[in-house]
Amino acid sequence: MINRQRLIKEFLHLVEIDSPSKCETAIAKYLKEKLRSLGCDVFEDDCGSKMGGSAGNIIGRKIGKSEQKNTIFFSAHMDTIESNFGMKPCIKEDIIYSDGTHILGGDDKGGIAAILEMLQVLQENNINHRPLEIVFTISEETGLDGAKNLDMGLITSEYGYVLDVGGDIGTIVNKAAGRNRIEAVICGQAAHAGFEPEKGINAIQIAGKALAQMELGRIDDETTANIGRIEGGKVTNIIPDMVHLIGEARSCDKEKLCAQTNHMTHIIEKTSQENGAWCKVNIKNLYLPFAIEPHEAVILDAVESAHSIHINPILATSGGGSDANIFNQYNIPTANLSMGMEKAHTNEEYIKIGDLVKITQLLVAIAQG
Numbered sequence: 001m002i003n004r005q006r007l008i009k010e011f012l013h014l015v016e017i018d019s020p021s022k023c024e025t026a027i028a029k030y031l032k033e034k035l036r037s038l039g040c041d042v043f044e045d046d047c048g049s050k051m052g053g054s055a056g057n058i059i060g061r062k063i064g065k066s067e068q069k070n071t072i073f074f075s076a077h078m079d080t081i082e083s084n085f086g087m088k089p090c091i092k093e094d095i096i097y098s099d100g101t102h103i104l105g106g107d108d109k110g111g112i113a114a115i116l117e118m119l120q121v122l123q124e125n126n127i128n129h130r131p132l133e134i135v136f137t138i139s140e141e142t143g144l145d146g147a148k149n150l151d152m153g154l155i156t157s158e159y160g161y162v163l164d165v166g167g168d169i170g171t172i173v174n175k176a177a178g179r180n181r182i183e184a185v186i187c188g189q190a191a192h193a194g195f196e197p198e199k200g201i202n203a204i205q206i207a208g209k210a211l212a213q214m215e216l217g218r219i220d221d222e223t224t225a226n227i228g229r230i231e232g233g234k235v236t237n238i239i240p241d242m243v244h245l246i247g248e249a250r251s252c253d254k255e256k257l258c259a260q261t262n263h264m265t266h267i268i269e270k271t272s273q274e275n276g277a278w279c280k281v282n283i284k285n286l287y288l289p290f291a292i293e294p295h296e297a298v299i300l301d302a303v304e305s306a307h308s309i310h311i312n313p314i315l316a317t318s319g320g321g322s323d324a325n326i327f328n329q330y331n332i333p334t335a336n337l338s339m340g341m342e343k344a345h346t347n348e349e350y351i352k353i354g355d356l357v358k359i360t361q362l363l364v365a366i367a368q369g
């Protein structure tokens with residue numbers, strides 16, 4: 001049923017449309033026309049103008065034939081981590097690679113291509129399917145911003161699937177970490193390092209003392225923490241009066257996320273105070289964790305559909321965020337399905353054609369209900 005050549009052609013076309021975050025106009029225009037040609041009512045929200053981007057989130061709605069069933073959605077993001085202007089994809093032994101000069105952009109064009117091919121298959125074979133919503137978001141790579149600003153008045157689905165993770169096809173992420181960004185500034189006292197160092201308060205040294213006491217790395221099986229950037233000081237003969245620390249905490253458990261964040265904040269505050277420095281710690285929650293029980297409909301449907309086409313379903317936990325975190329925050333149970341992307345965000349990125357075909361088969365099976 002899946003038209004392999006058409007799927008490949010669509011994928012190649014999509015990755016050749018340059019669409020870094022906030023520059024999604026060209027791909028949004030293409031996808032709106034495409035969705036209309038596949039029988040969808042199409043809407044674009046005002047998220048782009050709100051965020052200073054060039055296009056909004058695109059929503060397609062396709063009335064199903066099995067009207068007794070609930071509406072579900074499939075979603076993928078339109079933006080890529082960076083521009084891949086001029087990249088020429090190449091195929092070697094059934095694997096699609098970038099030409100090595102840029103990212104391929106299979107993250108997340110692989111998800112988009114699979115969704116479009118699913119709609120083609122449903123249409124041309126006149127297949128009975130449940131009511132569907134298609135959500136193509138902008139600015140996922142900047143911090144899930146398209147999904148965060150999505151006009152939820154346009155979404156009627158009971159549950160849905162984001163296609164935005166790697167791994168074997170059949171991987172169903174039903175649990176994912178939430179993430180806090182931690183930004184701190186420690187202010188000490190500048191002084192000449194040679195003439196009167198006793199008048200100085202070394203902000204870099206205080207940061208060092210704080211970091212030495214901080215639990216970082218893998219905290220437990222569902223919690224991680226990192227300080228990823230430190231900046232401060234000017235020259236060797238001035239005691240540095242300011243240092244910036246930027247880090248994060250992640251956990252699949254809301255309370256653990258909170259506890260780890262508090263721990264990091266407390267250490268910075270306590271160490272600054274003990275050493276006569278002033279500090280300010282800013283915490284920003286980027287997204288919350290989610291966990292969906294295996295017996296919930298969104299997971300059951302994916303598992304049963306995978307079995308029906310002889311794909312092995314694998315429930316998985318992810319330490320990374322995706323638009324699925326945001327949909328779950330909106331109380332729409334949403335799993336993240338692997339669409340086969342490999343080495344995303346690098347110039348070595350690739351995707352297997354066989355995986356694109358398989359994920360499309362899985363989508364068709366889920367859509368049929």
Ligand SMILES: [Zn+2]
Nearest residue numbers: 077107108164
């Ligand atoms: Zn992605």
